[in-house]
Amino acid sequence: MNEPEPLRVVAATLRHFDCSYSKYVENPVELGQVVVVREGDSVVYGVVAELESGPEDPTRPLQPIGRAEESAADVMRAHPHIRQLLRTRVRVITCGHGEDGAIRPYLPPVPPPLLARVEPASEEEVRELVAGGHFLAQLLAAPDCDDAVAGAALRRAMRAFHTAEQAHAFAVEAGKELARILRAEPARLTTILRAAT
Amino acid sequence: MNDSLEIGVVVGGSLARALEVRLHPGRSAALGQYVVAPAEDGGQIVGMVTDILLKSAEAGPTSWPPVDDSPAGRLLREVLLDTGVYTAVEVTPFLELGSDGSTARARRLPRHFAPARLADQATIDAAFATEAGVVIGSPLGMPHVQVAVDIERLFERSVGIFGKSGTGKSVLTLLLLDAMLEYSAQRPTRSERIVALVFDMHDDYGDYMKFAGPDSNRRSSLRRLHPTQVAVYTLDPNATGVDGRIVIGTRDIEIEDLEVLRTTADFTGPALEAAYDLQRLGQDWIDALLEDDPPESVVRRIWGSDPPEDVNWGRVASRLGIHPGSLQNLRRGLRRFTKRPFVQRGSAQISGVLDNVVDTLLSGRSVVIQFGRAGSDLTSYMLVANMLSRRIWDRYRERVERALRSNEEPPNRLVIVIEEAHKFVDRTVADRSIFGQIARELRKYNVTLLVIDQRPSQIDPEVLSQIGTKVALQLDSEADVDALVSGVTGRSSLRQVIASLESQQQALVFGHAVPMPVVVRPPDFAADHLPGGMLRGAARSRGPSLKDALFGRRT
Numbered sequence: 053m054n055e056p057e058p059l060r061v062v063a064a065t066l067r068h069f070d071c072s073y074s075k076y077v078e079n080p081v082e083l084g085q086v087v088v089v090r091e092g093d094s095v096v097y098g099v100v101a102e103l104e105s106g107p108e109d110p111t112r113p114l115q116p117i118g119r120a121e122e123s124a125a126d127v128m129r130a131h132p133h134i135r136q137l138l139r140t141r142v143r144v145i146t147c148g149h150g151e152d153g154a155i156r157p158y159l160p161p162v163p164p165p166l167l168a169r170v171e172p173a174s175e176e177e178v179r180e181l182v183a184g185g186h187f188l189a190q191l192l193a194a195p196d197c198d199d200a201v202a203g204a205a206l207r208r209a210m211r212a213f214h215t216a217e218q219a220h221a222f223a224v225e226a227g228k229e230l231a232r233i234l235r236a237e238p239a240r241l242t243t244i245l246r247a248a249t
Numbered sequence: 250m251n252d253s254l255e256i257g258v259v260v261g262g263s264l265a266r267a268l269e270v271r272l273h274p275g276r277s278a279a280l281g282q283y284v285v286a287p288a289e290d291g292g293q294i295v296g297m298v299t300d301i302l303l304k305s306a307e308a309g310p311t312s313w314p315p316v317d318d319s320p321a322g323r324l325l326r327e328v329l330l331d332t333g334v335y336t337a338v339e340v341t342p343f344l345e346l347g348s349d350g351s352t353a354r355a356r357r358l359p360r361h362f363a364p365a366r367l368a369d370q371a372t373i374d375a376a377f378a379t380e381a382g383v384v385i386g387s388p389l390g391m392p393h394v395q396v397a398v399d400i401e402r403l404f405e406r407s408v409g410i411f412g413k414s415g416t417g418k419s420v421l422t423l424l425l426l427d428a429m430l431e432y433s434a435q436r437p438t439r440s441e442r443i444v445a446l447v448f449d450m451h452d453d454y455g456d457y458m459k460f461a462g463p464d465s466n467r468r469s470s471l472r473r474l475h476p477t478q479v480a481v482y483t484l485d486p487n488a489t490g491v492d493g494r495i496v497i498g499t500r501d502i503e504i505e506d507l508e509v510l511r512t513t514a515d516f517t518g519p520a521l522e523a524a525y526d527l528q529r530l531g532q533d534w535i536d537a538l539l540e541d542d543p544p545e546s547v548v549r550r551i552w553g554s555d556p557p558e559d560v561n562w563g564r565v566a567s568r569l570g571i572h573p574g575s576l577q578n579l580r581r582g583l584r585r586f587t588k589r590p591f592v593q594r595g596s597a598q599i600s601g602v603l604d605n606v607v608d609t610l611l612s613g614r615s616v617v618i619q620f621g622r623a624g625s626d627l628t629s630y631m632l633v634a635n636m637l638s639r640r641i642w643d644r645y646r647e648r649v650e651r652a653l654r655s656n657e658e659p660p661n662r663l664v665i666v667i668e669e670a671h672k673f674v675d676r677t678v679a680d681r682s683i684f685g686q687i688a689r690e691l692r693k694y695n696v697t698l699l700v701i702d703q704r705p706s707q708i709d710p711e712v713l714s715q716i717g718t719k720v721a722l723q724l725d726s727e728a729d730v731d732a733l734v735s736g737v738t739g740r741s742s743l744r745q746v747i748a749s750l751e752s753q754q755q756a757l758v759f760g761h762a763v764p765m766p767v768v769v770r771p772p773d774f775a776a777d778h779l780p781g782g783m784l785r786g787a788a789r790s791r792g793p794s795l796k797d798a799l800f801g802r803r804t
Contacts, residue, residue: 220324223324224324224327224328227324227325227327227328228328228331228332230328231328231329231332231333232332235306235307235309235332235333236307236309237309238307238309238310238312238313238333239309239313241309241325241328241333242313242315242321242325245321245324245325245328246321248321248324249319249320249321249324
């Protein structure tokens with residue numbers, strides 16, 4: 053069984069960090085997923101806000117090679133070197149960090165280290181990070197977070213709960229927090245909750 | 250008290266109007282419930298829920314309400330409840346409980362975000378309870394809490410029980426009187442006792458009260474509950490098992506007695522004026538007027554030994570300077586009510602009956618005057634109640650004045666119970682009615698009223714304002730509600746509370762005997778009700794000390 057392609061931090065600020073796979077991958081982390089960086093002074097948690105795949109060198113656009121009947125997988129198998137010339141990049145919005153054995157839904161003291169590995173957070177970690185919906189304040193404050201990202205983050209977070217009742221209780225609790233944050237923007241609240249359900 | 254339910258936090262308000270308490274998610278509060286919140290520098294502010302508000306934090310949720318039934322719509326509704334939209338209650342602050350157990354009218358407010366709790370028994374006890382408390386019920390929505398009022402204070406001034414027909418006025422009156430009699434029986438000295446003189450229109454306060462219960466159609470009434478403390482008199486000539494009969498002689502009737510019958514017996518003003526002139530005909534002037542033609546004695550008195558040939562009542566009227574129509578009106582009215590079986594011509598020795606009644610009252614026993622079939626006749630009821638009350642009050646007044654002069658023990662206190670009170674003290678007769686006078690004199694002569702009425706708006710406002718403690722059951726007319734709360738602090742809130750009362754088993758009590766208004770569900774009148782069952786001591790034993798319960802034990 054192949055090791056999953058590592059995702060590493062390639063640029064970082066306190067509020068977000070950019071990550072990249074060393075090549076193009078078809079099954080990267082997903083929109084709204086909670087990821088974690090365990091290296092450095094503190095464990096940093098974030099929500100995937102953007103995914104992008106394209107050429108390693110943006111000045112040299114990818115050409116549409118391959119015969120008409122070939123699928124993308126066929127082309128990749130026929131030209132394995134292409135994958136190496138492509139990159140899958142991910143932008144993560146920082147939503148929390150670990151401190152004294154607990155996960156706090158606030159910014160970490162320092163950004164995650166460059167080239168640190170980024171991996172999906174465990175369900176237990178997700179539940180702890182999203183409890184009370186307080187992580188949404190960090191998420192919605194980021195310029196890169198639109199309603200689709202917030203909706204996806206809620207939807208993904210609900211999956212971390214074992215039962216439908218627990219997931220619903222979380223959705224209501226987080227929704228109330230969202231309602232407080234977006235008290236002057238009821239239309240956004242509606243859009244996000246629709247995206248979450 | 251820390252165990253009591255926290256329902257929300259104070260988010261605004263004013264002392265003049267009300268506090269606004271935002272309810273916690275999942276909490277609710279009902280109109281009339283008591284709420285307590287800590288004052289700024291110690292103590293507790295106690296208030297009553299006088300309004301419930303549905304509010305929105307921003308305009309958005311109410312401008313675009315989530316009405317669709319999709320999963321997202323349902324989630325949105327759940328999310329917005331208690332965030333974008335929420336429930337708040339208005340709590341009118343009435344009382345401040347000091348940390349030393351003292352009580353005073355609320356002059357401070359809790360601070361923002363102070364926790365608001367439903368008041369528990371300890372808080373209610375601290376606000377209301379006394380050694381001689383009579384339980385008047387449980388605050389609405391607080392079935393495990395009982396409100397007791399000081400029985401001394403309750404009957405210190407007049408009491409009014411107001412409500413439309415079928416709301417439970419009679420049952421509540423009986424329960425209060427029962428508690429009063431039991432309390433009175435335990436007083437060591439005569440002047441400490443309180444007795445009742447009940448004008449019992451529908452024969453409810455003697456042996457049995459008519460009662461629409463699942464188990465029985467009657468309940469034991471005052472004499473069955475207190476056999477040695479209650480005497481029953483009746484107007485019914487065929488009644489048995491009573492302590493005396495009331496018979497009124499025409500010679501006993503004074504014009505002041507007729508004045509209050511102005512509306513019920515259709516006496517006109519000029520007819521009553523004429524009555525004063527006709528008194529000149531002698532002590533049997535009423536008997537004379539009942540004759541078809543003027544009797545010899547009248548003729549002689551008016552014309553002496555030289556009367557005209559065809560003497561009739563018209564000539565008598567002319568001779569006395571009375572309008573013939575007024576004389577006819579007076580004669581018609583007198584004829585009608587002298588046909589009553591308890592009225593007889595001449596003297597009926599009413600003073601002897603009065604002596605008996607007064608002696609009974611002064612000995613510490615209460616008197617119930619039953620009307621039998623005459624109870625359905627308002628004129629009979631008013632005539633008898635007014636006649637007896639006026640004379641009994643005169644005697645009480647003499648006794649009190651004598652006691653003051655000679656430093657004797659004053660007579661015991663007397664509570665006169667009348668039904669259909671607005672007929673006695675409406676605007677036209679209040680200044681002439683003995684009941685108006687008793688209400689105005691307050692407790693100066695140890696006599697107060699317990700009035701039972703459906704139409705408080707018909708009562709003279711001055712008299713109504715003298716009624717110390719008011720019990721409002723459901724009322725139909727806005728005018729009645731307005732009349733009751735007129736001049737009362739927080740009247741707009743109370744108005745709302747009265748308007749929301751249900752047709753039975755809900756009452757608002759406010760005024761002299763209670764430190765703050767209270768909406769209660771009065772106690773049930775059980776088939777096995779014991780004498781004085783509503784008295785506090787008999788009702789239940791005391792819990793922990795009030796201070797400990799309110800402020801915790803000192804460590």
